Amino acid sequence: MSFALEYRKKHLLAPKKSEVPPPKAEATPKRRARKAPAKRVVAERREDTTANRATVLGALLLAAAILAVFNSEGLRLVAGDIAEREAGRPVLVVSEAWDDAMDRIGAKALMASVRQVVEEAREASWADVAIFAGGGARQGDRRTIAADVARGDITGSLPHRARHAIEVRD
Amino acid sequence: MLFPTLSFGIFFLGVFAAAWELRKWPEARKAFLVGVSYIFYACWDWRFTVLLAASSLINYTAGRLLAVTESESGRRQLVAIAVVLNLGILAVFKYFGFFMESLSELLTHVGLARDLPFLEILLPIGISFFTFHGISYVVDVYRGKIPAEESPLDVCLYISFFPQLVAGPIIRAADFLPQLKTEPKLDRVMVANGIVLILLGLFKKMVIANYLANELVDGVFFDPSAYSGPDLLLALYGYAVQIYCDFSGYTDIAIGVALLLGYHFKPNFMQPYRAASLREFWQRWHISLSSWLRDYLYKPLGGNRHGTALTYRNLLITMLLGGLWHGAALTFIVWGAIHGTALVIERMILAFKPAPAQVLQLAGYGPVGRVLAFGTMGGQAFGKAFSVFVTFNIVCLAWIFFRSESMAYAFDYLRGLTDWSGPVERATPFLVALIFVSLAAHFVSEDLVERVSAKLHDSGALTLGAVLGFGILFIWAMAPEGVAPFIYFQF
Numbered sequence: 001m002s003f004a005l006e007y008r009k010k011h012l013l014a015p016k017k018s019e020v021p022p023p024k025a026e027a028t029p030k031r032r033a034r035k036a037p038a039k040r041v042v043a044e045r046r047e048d049t050t051a052n053r054a055t056v057l058g059a060l061l062l063a064a065a066i067l068a069v070f071n072s073e074g075l076r077l078v079a080g081d082i083a084e085r086e087a088g089r090p091v092l093v094v095s096e097a098w099d100d101a102m103d104r105i106g107a108k109a110l111m112a113s114v115r116q117v118v119e120e121a122r123e124a125s126w127a128d129v130a131i132f133a134g135g136g137a138r139q140g141d142r143r144t145i146a147a148d149v150a151r152g153d154i155t156g157s158l159p160h161r162a163r164h165a166i167e168v169r170d
Numbered sequence: 171m172l173f174p175t176l177s178f179g180i181f182f183l184g185v186f187a188a189a190w191e192l193r194k195w196p197e198a199r200k201a202f203l204v205g206v207s208y209i210f211y212a213c214w215d216w217r218f219t220v221l222l223a224a225s226s227l228i229n230y231t232a233g234r235l236l237a238v239t240e241s242e243s244g245r246r247q248l249v250a251i252a253v254v255l256n257l258g259i260l261a262v263f264k265y266f267g268f269f270m271e272s273l274s275e276l277l278t279h280v281g282l283a284r285d286l287p288f289l290e291i292l293l294p295i296g297i298s299f300f301t302f303h304g305i306s307y308v309v310d311v312y313r314g315k316i317p318a319e320e321s322p323l324d325v326c327l328y329i330s331f332f333p334q335l336v337a338g339p340i341i342r343a344a345d346f347l348p349q350l351k352t353e354p355k356l357d358r359v360m361v362a363n364g365i366v367l368i369l370l371g372l373f374k375k376m377v378i379a380n381y382l383a384n385e386l387v388d389g390v391f392f393d394p395s396a397y398s399g400p401d402l403l404l405a406l407y408g409y410a411v412q413i414y415c416d417f418s419g420y421t422d423i424a425i426g427v428a429l430l431l432g433y434h435f436k437p438n439f440m441q442p443y444r445a446a447s448l449r450e451f452w453q454r455w456h457i458s459l460s461s462w463l464r465d466y467l468y469k470p471l472g473g474n475r476h477g478t479a480l481t482y483r484n485l486l487i488t489m490l491l492g493g494l495w496h497g498a499a500l501t502f503i504v505w506g507a508i509h510g511t512a513l514v515i516e517r518m519i520l521a522f523k524p525a526p527a528q529v530l531q532l533a534g535y536g537p538v539g540r541v542l543a544f545g546t547m548g549g550q551a552f553g554k555a556f557s558v559f560v561t562f563n564i565v566c567l568a569w570i571f572f573r574s575e576s577m578a579y580a581f582d583y584l585r586g587l588t589d590w591s592g593p594v595e596r597a598t599p600f601l602v603a604l605i606f607v608s609l610a611a612h613f614v615s616e617d618l619v620e621r622v623s624a625k626l627h628d629s630g631a632l633t634l635g636a637v638l639g640f641g642i643l644f645i646w647a648m649a650p651e652g653v654a655p656f657i658y659f660q661f
Contacts, residue, residue, distance in 0.1 A: 052356045053190040055631045056430060059365070060183050062635025063642065067176075070643050078176045114647035122385075122600045129599045 070110050072102035171213040173371075173423045181210070182427065189431055193354060200323045200350065203331065203431075210332040211296070218294040221259070222330055228255050229304040230325040233311045237318035245312055252308040260301045263294055265498045296336035298495055302462055303329045307343040309466055315344045324350050333424040333431075337417075339438040339458035346433070354432030362626035364429035365634060366619055369641040371422030374415035376649035378608055382412040384650050386601050391573055394583040398592025402583060404605070405596065406566050409573050411608040414442065417456070441612040443565075446557035448512045451565060459495075463488050482517070486510040501571045501580060508568040 068075060072095075079095035082088035102108055124132075171178050185206050192199040212219050232252035239245050307325060311318045319325050328346050390397050390405035397405070418439040425435045442455035452460040468488040474481040486507070493506020574580035615621070626634060 047355070047357050049190075049193070049354075049356045052358060052361055055634065056356070056361055057187055057190075058631030059634035059638055060186065062631060063639035064179070064183065066636070066639030067179075067643060071646060074176060074646065111643065111647040114644060118648050122381075122598070124599050126599055 068098075069102060069107050072099040072108065073111075075099065171210055173375075173420065173427075181206075186430060190354075190356070196350075196353065197321075197323065199354070200321075200327050204323060204326045207327070207330040207332040207335060211330065211335060214295045214336075221263075221294055221297075222300060223326075225256070225259060225300055225304050226322070226326045226329045228252065229307050229329065230319065230322045232308045233318035233325065234320075236308070236311050249308055249312045253305055256301050256304045256308075260297060263297055265494075299338050299340060300329050300335065302340050302459075303343070305466060306340070306462065307347075310343045316347055319347065331428075331433075333427040334435065337420050337424075338456075339421050339424065339435055340462050341435060341458070342462075345436065349433055356430070356432050358627045359623075360429045360432070361634070362623040362629075363620070364426040365626065365638055366623040367422045367426030367429070369638070369645070370619065371419040371424075371426065372642065372645050374419030374422065376419075376645050378604060379412045379416040379419060380650050381604060382408045382415075382601070385598075386596055387412055387573070390596065391575075391579070391583070394579060394586045397586060397596070398594060399587050399590035400594045401592075401596045402586045404601070406570065406583075406587075407605050407609070408601065409569055410443070410562070410566050411605050413569065413572075414439070415608065441616060443562050443609060443612045444558060445561050446554050447561055448509065448516050448564065451561055452509075452513075459492070463492050467491060478521075482514045485513050485517075489513065496572070500577055501574055504577070504580075505568045505572040508564070508571065512564050512568075 076092075076095045076099045079088070079092045083092035171181060185203075188202060189199060192202055208219050208222070211222060229252065232248055235248050236245055239248060307316075307328065310316050324347055327350065328341070328343055331341075331346075334341055386405050386408045390401060391409070394402060421435075421438040425437070428435050436458070438456060438458050440454040440457065442451055445451035445454050468484055471484040471487060472480055473484060487510075489506045489510030490503060491506070493502045493504070493509070496502045496505070570583050571577075571580045574583060626637065629637075
């Protein structure tokens with residue numbers, strides 16, 4: 001073949017199909033595995049009985065642990081009932097030890113403080129409510145309040161603000 | 171085994187874990203739930219488990235016989251026998267003593283005093299509830315609402331299922347039995363609603379109901395003559411709140427526990443003290459009982475289909491028997507009579523009251539008509555508030571008899587309410603606030619519980635556990651000492 005024909009074949013003519021390399025894939029991003037839309041995932045998770053059962057069981061156990069730590073006295077009382085039978089005595093020993101341990105680390109303080117708040121609310125009188133609603137005493141009101149205390153019209157049974165409010169000074 | 175106790179908590183933890191483990195084996199799951207329900211019942215008195223089993227057997231057998239009996243008269247006879255047997259059990263255990271006492275008093279009164287046989291019969295806990303469950307099953311099979319169950323296990327579970335066994339709600343066979351045919355599911359809505367309902371029920375019972383009982387109601391009702399009118403009124407309102415919180419608290423816990431086990435119960439209370447009429451009150455209070463009485467007593471008597479006089483008669487009979495269902499005492503019958511009479515009077519008044527559409531027509535008659543219509547509609551808003559107030563006080567009047575030990579105590583209470591000269595001893599800020607806030611809660615949005623529980627739909631075990639654990643902790647911390655039984659255990 002002459003140089004011209006060869007040149008033409010090599011550079012000018014369309015290549016044969018057998019010589020054409022397979023076309024490259026178009027420049028699109030790699031195809032990721034199809035993901036379900038977020039809403040459907042949430043909905044499926046909500047309906048999944050097995051998963052929900054595990055969640056509830058975990059929640060119940062956590063709740064039991066919270067109660068065991070912060071309400072160890074309740075465990076002790078229940079153990080006291082069980083200890084009426086001989087077989088239940090070791091349970092009482094363990095629960096007492098646990099209760100003492102929780103007391104030492106201060107875990108019982110939470111329930112004690114809630115009980116105290118409720119107790120104070122229970123024992124409050126209408127005079128306490130009046131003082132509390134009045135926002136405590138201003139400086140100039142101390143003599144009036146002192147007079148009220150002396151008459152017995154104010155019990156001052158509420159601590160904190162009420163006690164401060166009715167502090168008597170000569 | 172009371173709901174708000176550690177022993178029930180441990181019991182439920184075990185039941186929950188095992189029941190869901192058996193999800194793929196429905197018969198085994200049902201058998202397990204029947205077994206634990208009988209254990210739950212045996213904690214009160216194991217002897218009455220025999221009675222429970224007998225009741226289940228009677229109703230199951232009646233259902234099977236109905237399925238194979240074709241003649242209408244035969245079917246009617248079967249239903250009648252089953253109902254008589256159920257009510258007979260109830261009559262013997264609940265009403266025998268009352269009947270003998272009343273007979274003895276009557277004979278003495280007419281000069282025919284006799285030594286009548288005296289039997290001290292223990293009242294099995296929950297007997298009124300599981301008796302009504304049995305009747306519901308047999309009648310629903312007779313009416314064709316549900317097919318007769320082939321498996322005795324299903325009937326046993328329906329009658330003995332522990333969340334509703336001892337104090338309701340009264341579940342219909344047509345609502346519960348179909349749920350046993352499908353594989354139980356537990357979705358996040360059920361989990362969240364269950365936890366919120368359990369916490370709400372515990373708070374209502376352990377904090378509100380118990381404080382009101384211990385610090386106000388029990389003392390005042392024990393000796394009403396020792397207190398002045400204002401204290402008696404406060405204690406009466408306190409009792410209205412106490413019985414609502416006690417009973418609805420129990421059913422909230424029952425519904426929540428059932429949800430966590432995969433079963434749906436219908437609501438039993440819907441803010442009853444916001445009712446503007448007695449009729450509305452009974453659509454909101456102890457809904458399972460009022461609807462049971464409507465479907466199995468009021469309607470079979472004729473309902474409102476045979477004229478005004480018979481409607482009134484049927485209403486009175488239904489409410490009298492509803493009162494008697496609560497207890498074998500004249501005070502309960504009077505309680506029912508007050509409600510029945512009030513319902514009748516209400517119907518009479520409503521027969522003469524113009525409907526809103528008729529009022530609006532006035533506006534078409536010129537400016538005077540428009541003023542009248544506007545005034546009437548505006549007045550209706552005030553009228554509604556007044557109706558709520560009146561309805562609440564009629565209900566409270568009936569509660570006096572419901573709570574009092576005897577008619578004499580009830581009349582003492584009524585007399586004392588008219589005397590406002592004595593000192594006010596019981597009205598502390600704590601109790602007044604407790605009553606006021608509890609009554610005010612009846613006027614919040616009806617879907618508040620659903621909206622609160624919606625916040626927990628996507629929460630994990632950590633959040634749910636913290637909510638449940640700290641929720642129960644704070645409730646126990648706030649509650650008075652001791653665990654009082656639920657009021658409706660005595661019915």
